[in-house]
Amino acid sequence: MNLISERNSNPTLHRSTTPKKVLISGASIAGPVLAYWLDQYGFEVTVVERSGEPRGGGYPIDVRGPALTVLKHMEILTEVRQQRIHTRRLSFVDDQGALIGALNMDDTEGEEQDVELPRGALTSLLYRQTLGTGVRYRFNDSIETLEQEDEGVSVTFRSGAPERFDLVIGADGMHSRTRELTFGPETDFSVYLGYCFNGFSLPNLLHLSHEAITHASPGRMAVQFAVRDSDSVHAFLVYAAEEPTFTRSPDLTVQRNLVTRLFEHEGWVVPQMLQALQNADDLYADVVAQIRMPAWSNGRVVLVGDAAYAPSFLTGQGTSLAVVGAYILAGELASHQDVQIAFVAYEEKMRPYVDANQTLVDGGSSLLVPRTAEALNARNQMLAGMGGEKSPPATEAQRRAYTALTLPEYRSRIRSTF
Numbered sequence: 001m002n003l004i005s006e007r008n009s010n011p012t013l014h015r016s017t018t019p020k021k022v023l024i025s026g027a028s029i030a031g032p033v034l035a036y037w038l039d040q041y042g043f044e045v046t047v048v049e050r051s052g053e054p055r056g057g058g059y060p061i062d063v064r065g066p067a068l069t070v071l072k073h074m075e076i077l078t079e080v081r082q083q084r085i086h087t088r089r090l091s092f093v094d095d096q097g098a099l100i101g102a103l104n105m106d107d108t109e110g111e112e113q114d115v116e117l118p119r120g121a122l123t124s125l126l127y128r129q130t131l132g133t134g135v136r137y138r139f140n141d142s143i144e145t146l147e148q149e150d151e152g153v154s155v156t157f158r159s160g161a162p163e164r165f166d167l168v169i170g171a172d173g174m175h176s177r178t179r180e181l182t183f184g185p186e187t188d189f190s191v192y193l194g195y196c197f198n199g200f201s202l203p204n205l206l207h208l209s210h211e212a213i214t215h216a217s218p219g220r221m222a223v224q225f226a227v228r229d230s231d232s233v234h235a236f237l238v239y240a241a242e243e244p245t246f247t248r249s250p251d252l253t254v255q256r257n258l259v260t261r262l263f264e265h266e267g268w269v270v271p272q273m274l275q276a277l278q279n280a281d282d283l284y285a286d287v288v289a290q291i292r293m294p295a296w297s298n299g300r301v302v303l304v305g306d307a308a309y310a311p312s313f314l315t316g317q318g319t320s321l322a323v324v325g326a327y328i329l330a331g332e333l334a335s336h337q338d339v340q341i342a343f344v345a346y347e348e349k350m351r352p353y354v355d356a357n358q359t360l361v362d363g364g365s366s367l368l369v370p371r372t373a374e375a376l377n378a379r380n381q382m383l384a385g386m387g388g389e390k391s392p393p394a395t396e397a398q399r400r401a402y403t404a405l406t407l408p409e410y411r412s413r414i415r416s417t418f
């Protein structure tokens, strides 16, 4: 039973007297945004998350363009802006730690300004906005099997419980289980971009504050990123490799040894970083890859965020695509009684934005991780010539991609009480 009340009236919104029962897999960025809006539109929403709490992680992420407008509609933009990291500069150093060049970051405040904040700060705010609503969370659980039927999807959870839903939405990231169960193996959709990375935290031995320092040799990059003034920093070790060379083994010793071998001849403070790596309990290794799919839905299952169109961190646009995609998918589901029409409308609106941002990937890798000695020299000369000026504003291509979507307004909200 449901009591539906409207805040504003909008005849284009579908008013269902029996709200659709939706399962979302993943509670990081796309999942809670989607849950928030679907709940607002009167759907009955369950979110299943394999971790014990919303996915955190303090590495910095960017939110730009239409994604900021979505956060404004969710009434959290002010708090998101308060969490800004205020990174002051990105320095490039040589083997001895001497400065090659630095980019001073544009730290101006403004309505339109991009926001860089710790990922965990954003996921906490998004999660909080769904508390006290009709959204139900199942932490420490995940989808085990999915069976599509004419009018719904039968799901069994790892915890053993079976349940039937009208729709299942995969917001479970680049290595999405929902995608694998519905569309096939990840290898069919994952495009490896020629790099692998390792992220972990280490003590702030260089006393960094609001800044990042990076060291590169051909095809190798080491970074320390101080989000604000904390006692620890985020370390990234990125390397070029023809084929992915890392292990998903839960035994982190295997990965630690692999990375140590790859970086053992590097200069700067990389030897200390490798020592810290031996004790790091939060080591996270993965490929740098994009997810490219010909279609994001199949029957009554649809994907959103990294699960459908991860652009890779080289573009810095994964978060914005996840936020905007979730908002549009929810809005289209609320606007069309027929879910197939909603899925088509979601793809039509999102696809050009996704394509524009996925093509940004080339620029990012050549600046941060030049593959050859020639490319590295050219980059270093360019940096030295800049004399510590302000970081150049986004390129024309980046600006075009960041704004390659006019956010639809689905402002009429239908609340339901269950």
Ligand SMILES: Cc1cc2nc3c(=O)[nH]c(=O)nc-3n(C[C@H](O)[C@H](O)[C@H](O)COP(=O)(O)OP(=O)(O)OC[C@H]3O[C@@H](n4cnc5c(N)ncnc54)[C@H](O)[C@@H]3O)c2cc1C
Pocket: 025, 026, 027, 028, 029, 030, 031, 048, 049, 050, 051, 054, 055, 059, 060, 061, 062, 063, 119, 141, 142, 143, 171, 172, 173, 174, 175, 176, 177, 178, 199, 304, 305, 306, 307, 310, 312, 313, 315, 316, 317, 318, 319, 320, 322
């Ligand atoms: C090191 C690094 C740096 C990055 N830097 C940036 C940046 O600067 N700017 C930027 O915009 N983006 C950046 N990104 C990318 C950004 O984090 C992602 O694009 C964004 O988080 C996508 O959100 P999502 O909700 O789609 O997926 P994810 O954040 O990957 O979340 C997926 C969620 O699903 C859960 N899950 C996974 N499998 C299951 C399952 N079987 N069952 C239930 N739950 C499951 C996970 O625990 C997680 O909570 C970076 C990513 C990394 C790894």
